[in-house]
């Protein structure tokens with residue numbers, strides 16, 4: 001795989017992709033986390049997903065080890081693994097490739113075709129978690145604040161979603177610093193979701209549709 005698309009893109013956006021051997025070596029530095037299904041990873045300049053792809057592969061290997069014998073649990077925990085992967089990317093073609101690459105890996109692992117509810121649900125999750133935007137300004141390509149969904153699995157096929165603004169999450173460490181006026185506040189007082197959703201099934205997630213709907217997320 002070529003690590004560069006064009007000299008112009010390298011000059012304009014610093015677009016040089018990381019080779020697989022280096023991705024694996026770097027992920028090995030946090031091996032335990034990469035093999036935990038519900039550990040959360042955010043790649044703020046994710047390109048076409050060279051890191052996120054390998055993180056998903058590792059999570060799916062963990063799913064197989066733990067839930068490989070139950071088709072039901074295998075599917076839901078594989079989706080949960082995907083739900084815990086986040087990315088931001090400035091360029092439209094890269095973020096589209098990144099979403100497609102992750103979806104292909106999940107679909108291959110679960111043997112899903114494109115009309116399967118789980119496939120559509122995963123596509124929706126990727127449209128929320130992989131954001132076309134600017135990690136420096138923390139705004140989407142159409143100039144809205146970047147919002148990330150925190151997903152959790154409640155069991156029995158139901159997922160919980162709460163939304164948080166990235167700029168709030170990124171600055172909250174300043175508030176909890178020693179000496180800060182807000183240091184006495186508990187985490188839940190600083191981490192306030194912008195929206196909390198009722199528990200959702202895979203069918204409901206699939207019905208939310210696919211595509212770049214980050215712009216529609218409410219603040």
Ligand SMILES: C[S@@+](CC[C@H](N)C(=O)[O-])C[C@H]1O[C@@H](n2cnc3c(N)ncnc32)[C@H](O)[C@@H]1O
Nearest residue numbers: 013015016017018045046047050089090134135
């Ligand atoms: C050095 S490449 C790395 C891509 C990927 N992380 C990898 O290792 O293969 C940097 C990527 O960040 C993107 N990028 C540059 N500035 C960015 C910004 N402010 N916010 C989000 N993405 C950005 C570029 O378009 C490019 O795809």
